[in-house]
Amino acid sequence: MRTIAVINQKGGCGKTTVSINLASAIADEGKRTLLIDMDPQGHCAVGLAVPDEQIEQSIYDVLLGSRRGEPTKLAEILWEISDNFELAPASIDLAAFEQQTNGTTDRENCLKDVLATVERNYDYVIIDCPPAVGLLTFNALRASTDVIVPVETGYFSLHGLSRQLDTLSILCKQCSQHINVMVLASMYDIRTKMGREILAELRKNFAGRMFWTVVNFNTKLKEAASLGQPICEYDPASRGHKDFQSLAQELIASDTQVGQKQTISTVHKQMPPVTEPAIQTSKRKEIIEALDDNLESISASAQELLAGIKNNPAKAIAAQNLDDKLNDxxxxxxxxxxxxxxxxxxxxxxxxxxxxxxxxxxxxxxxxxxxxxxxxxxxxxxxxxxxxxxxxxxxxxxxxxxxxxxxxxxxxxxxxxxxx
Ligand SMILES: Nc1ncnc2c1ncn2[C@@H]1O[C@H](COP(=O)(O)OP(=O)(O)O)[C@@H](O)[C@H]1O
Ligand SMILES: [Mg+2]
Structure with a gap:
């Protein structure tokens, strides 16, 4: 089971759109897929036409139950969306999760423990995270093998990216586990010069740590969400659908590559999945250091990229356009x-x-x-x-x-x- 958290502290950068449509596209490829909404705003249910008033129990009950001796089984809260595709919805109570679990031991592992019980039932779990680094995001990270950071292809999204990756690095260090972090260019608008230039720079600087697939800005994605449908149902001929199909295929193809590469991912593959204490301390240290290097170099690339654009406007963006943007x-x-x-x-x-x-x-x-x-x-x-x-x-x-x-x-x- 591969568990992928979709994380970015910035609201409105496309996390929920990516989570819903990626999960749906993976399911379309025949993989058993579970989408977990960890954002109390509950936008996954809205985007998939699950009626709010009918959600009696949510992921909140499952997470809390796992620590309260009256466990709610994950299966009890799931909504079937389509073949191979299930949703564990969020509810507003999730906003109180941090407060409710105050003083509870091991509260950052609630989601990880819950997912361990369904390890055999799914091929992929996608977790839509809230736009803040708190206990909910930390639970998602603890449970994850991969992180996708959707980044809008605009100058100011790059600005936050480096700090964002630093925060992720700190969190991953606390997690003591290998997490594969990948950047995904989202809401790409090919018609703007800035969008094109920034995508080219991202590709150069983030080679190997960025999805080849780009999610274009496509109003069909917005319309699909407002009608409660994944894009594959709303408009299979749309650009948005093609992008998510290609993203799902790229992700699935990377499954096999992950196993073959002599990288830290291989180390991860050798780890028993949930028996963490069994990992030798030295091996764990090695994994953390490798991950940390990985994140630091991504973060440094983001900083370099930003400095390059600032100092060399002619190269990156038409000078006038850049000056306008920078002076703003x-x-x-x-x-x-x-x-x-x-x-x-x-x-x-x-x-x-x-x-x-x-x-x-x-x-x-x-x-x-x-x-x-x-x-x-x-x-x-x-x-x-x-x-x-x-x-x-x-x-x-x-x-x-x-x-x-x-x-x-x-x-x-x-x-x-x-x-x-
Ligand atoms: N690729 C895209 N093309 C067009 N609109 C998009 C795209 N991605 C997201 N949106 C729209 O942008 C808004 C914010 O996206 P959302 O996925 O809710 O972001 P987040 O979950 O990060 O807050 C929504 O109205 C969504 O429909
Ligand atoms: Mg969201």
């Missing part, structure tokens, strides 16, 4: 008495902000559209801590350029702003 500051910052919000939504019709500073009424605070998909707004706010979300064409979401987030009572993420 996306996100939120304080400038004198005002707070400036700047964001990028090239396809949006209108962008609003709702927060505790306007009683969460977005129509009071519209952002102004600039050129090239940029939206901005300056607000005068008294010193203090504020929570806010962006409302993009009616859809509420966290500010994609502000990494300071906090989960709200609905299991979604508010962006946080501190005015001094």
């Amino acid at each position: 500051f996306y996100g939120v910052r304080q400038l004198g008495g005002a707070v400036r919000f700047i964001t990028l939504y090239p396809r949006a019709q209108n962008v609003q902000i709702a927060g505790d500073f306007n009683n969460w009424q977005p129509n009071k605070t519209m952002m102004q559209q600039g050129k090239d998909g940029k939206w901005e707004l300056a607000l005068e706010l008294a010193p203090g801590k504020y929570r806010y979300r962006m409302v993009v064409d009616g859809q509420w979401q966290q500010d994609p350029y502000n990494e300071n987030i906090e989960m709200n009572p609905f299991g979604e993420y508010n962006s946080i702003l501190e005015v001094k």
